[in-house]
Amino acid sequence: MLDSKVGEMLDTEKDIVCDECDEVIDVKIESEKLKNNTKGYYFACNHCGEKYPFLTITPRGEKYLKRMHEMRKKSKEDPEFVKDPENVKRYQKCMEQYRKEITGPYKESDVK
Numbered sequence: 001m002l003d004s005k006v007g008e009m010l011d012t013e014k015d016i017v018c019d020e021c022d023e024v025i026d027v028k029i030e031s032e033k034l035k036n037n038t039k040g041y042y043f044a045c046n047h048c049g050e051k052y053p054f055l056t057i058t059p060r061g062e063k064y065l066k067r068m069h070e071m072r073k074k075s076k077e078d079p080e081f082v083k084d085p086e087n088v089k090r091y092q093k094c095m096e097q098y099r100k101e102i103t104g105p106y107k108e109s110d111v112k
């Protein structure tokens, strides 16, 4: 399952309108392998098929993403978890590292 953090890269509160056909896109995020061992996230217009790549992530970035996901899950199960400043610090550190491993949209020529 795609981590919601990636979803936050997109402003999902607002409707995303397709540049090609002007219809509101029902966003479903997908991923694909890119060159340089990275992974790309994109969504496509469900009306005309126009593709919108929006994020590139390294394998290390995915590890951080997974770690953050686990910590969020833990904090939901155990409210005490977030009360520990060490855990909060660890999460923020993870987030910092994660941000270094991601870049924005990629080109179709980057796809493996």
Ligand SMILES: [Zn+2]
Residues within 6 Å of the ligand: 018, 019, 020, 021, 022, 023, 045, 046, 047, 048, 049, 050
């Ligand atoms: Zn479209």
